[in-house]
Amino acid sequence: MSDSATKESSSAAPRSAGGARILLDGVTKLYPGQSVPAVDNVTLEIPAGEIVMLVGPSGCGKTTTMKMINRLIEPTSGRILIGDDDVTHRNPDELRRHIGYVIQGAGLFPHLTVGDNIAIVPRLLKWDKKRTAERVDELLDLVSLEPGKYRDRYPRELSGGQQQRIGVARALAADPPVLLMDEPFGAVDPITRQRLQDELLRLQDELRKTIVFVTHDFDEAVKLGDRIAILQVGSKIVQYDTPEQILAHPADDFVSDFVGHGAALKQLTLTRVRDVELHEAAVAHVGDDPAAAVKAARDRDREHVIVLDAHERPQRWLSITELQQPNSLSQVTLDENLESVSLASTLNDALDEMLTSSHGVVVVTGRRNTYQGVIRIETLMGAMAGLQSAARSAESLP
Template identity: 80%
Template sequence: MSDSATVAPDPATEDAGTGGARILLEGVTKRYGPKDDPAVDDVTMEIAAGDIVMLVGPSGCGKTTTMKMINRLIEPTSGRILIGDDDVTRRNPDELRRHIGYVIQGAGLFPHLTVGDNIAIVPRLLKWDKKRIAARIDELLDMVNLDPAQYRDRYPRELSGGQQQRVGVARALAADPPVLLMDEPFGAVDPITRQRLQDELLRLQDELRKTIVFVTHDFDEAVKLGDKIAILDKGSKIVQYDTPEEILANPANDFVRGFVGHGAALKQLTLTRVRDVELNEAAVAHVGGDAAEAVRAAEAIGRQHVIVLDDQERPQRWLSVDELRAPDALRDVPRDEGVEVVSLASTLNDALDSMLTSSHGVVVVTGRRNAYQGVIRVETIMDAMADLRGAPAREVS
């Protein structure tokens, strides 16, 4: 979508899918009382269509207030906010919010509604027909890597925190909005789940190219996810607004240096993505395939384990050569949630973390719709680290 995109989708192209739209904040101020200091003070900021922009800063700096004024959950005192060429401060706020996705910490799902009904809330408000809504529910659950048949009719209490957060993202995407607002969405989950949700967001963004405004207190998360980072001080004063690479290499002042913290050079490793290095191949089999052929293929390249894929090329589990010799070894291969997987958008730090808990010495790499792309080995990561340091790679025995 071009920079002149509007918030409301064009009915003639509603089914085609919507990319991102430019956001412009122009002199935006928020005061809660006429004598109060501004919570947000004269912010001007442009966000390019299809970018993820991270709002980072200390508590009380106004980053969440700034974000909430975009969908008018908080009304600006003055200034203009444009999405595309549409001034949202002149829109009906309820109608506006139906075309802006919103994800909060803890997902915010309605506990009395099923997963499917939670996702369907906005499409029903937009009066989509039942067949279209049902298809969209299943499409989105598949997109966030939840089997529709397994999860569509469950209630939020039956899901883990990470699964609830995935449903929250699916709900925000239900009406295919050009803009997605995310308010510390992964802050309440454990570190491993957090990493997986971050990877999932990057994978979705590679496919959907929404404009995402993401509030976080975690600078490492900002470096990993952001196309640009806005570092804010009190009153939402933008101290530096630039790419992660530029902020790490050239912090604007002592405040930014203090916020980035020690180890800026190490943080450079989070800027190298799995897609930037050459992947390795593993021995591969498919559910329902010929187990004997899979054994021969593994032995031909000196492997003792095979990664089994389903009919959509999604990794299911590792099986040893001995397990493949059992009768009907590939007839029914359920998914092992413990398989260590990273996406092409994951960082090398993420891959290394996953590798440390893997019993296979490699980590499986997936792309769009979680389709298998290859594996990454520790030698590859060490070579990339050596390149960043400008030193020769160390040999791995």
């Protein structure tokens, strides 16, 4: 077993109840005055604990399909089962308190603090104050935001990426088995979007919720999805399969056109950082002896060390020169621009981070954002060269 796998397996066991199967059985939505259904007789089974991506052109009904699961839109006919429970017969308000829902822009209440935003559903469910407060702090820690630092802030004091993390935390507050995500990362910049995607994959590795995720971005679907449903107008499912199968064997010309050119090269987005060799950097911890950190760097012939906090979370790089300053490790603040990827990140993500790194490596994190090692540019380029060669060979086959 690799060092990274060993570290990952030693992390705390998930505490969540996990996901539940979803079955849409002959679901139709016909709006009054319309002759053509917006969603027409859709049958789709979503396995428990998987991320299923709904993708397709504008107006194909993917968002309508998803919103019928928590009955923000009422189906005209058909059954929707979560586990063995037909939710079309449940009180819709009570149902929504047990289904997480994340929208673009997070949708936080601006007049409530971060803690109060996260606590909305637990309070509706009549949780006591102690249990609610503990859950708020647990979720802030889960999405890698220090509870003491962020609990009492207001949404306007947060970046767009931080707000979106709070939106995810709020959706998870009552530990729902199902999470619905409606283009949640579409309003942030590309770098923040990549990091939010990585954060979702990290959370899913720990929580194993059943996630239905609507996106218009096929590359996002390939990166995040265990399965992808490609829809045409009326929510007709043209192909429902794993990303690997859709890329290798598109069902028809519509799917081929939707995937776009260079489908073989998109296989690069299926290869994860955890699939390549990781290396160890020189490491120090906040509060360590700086002289020992300097020695660790020189023993590895390095000019920098990566500083970790008490929870093994990377904070920033410090050079040997900086470490020679008095009390250099007594208080170390987080570098918000620290180049890092998770074990679930793709090689393309790692390359993007590598291009802005001044250290020749990118830090790799695992569960709860704990340090796993570093990925080197040589390792990354060697892996990508091999994948590109295989992709070209595949494209040349008749």
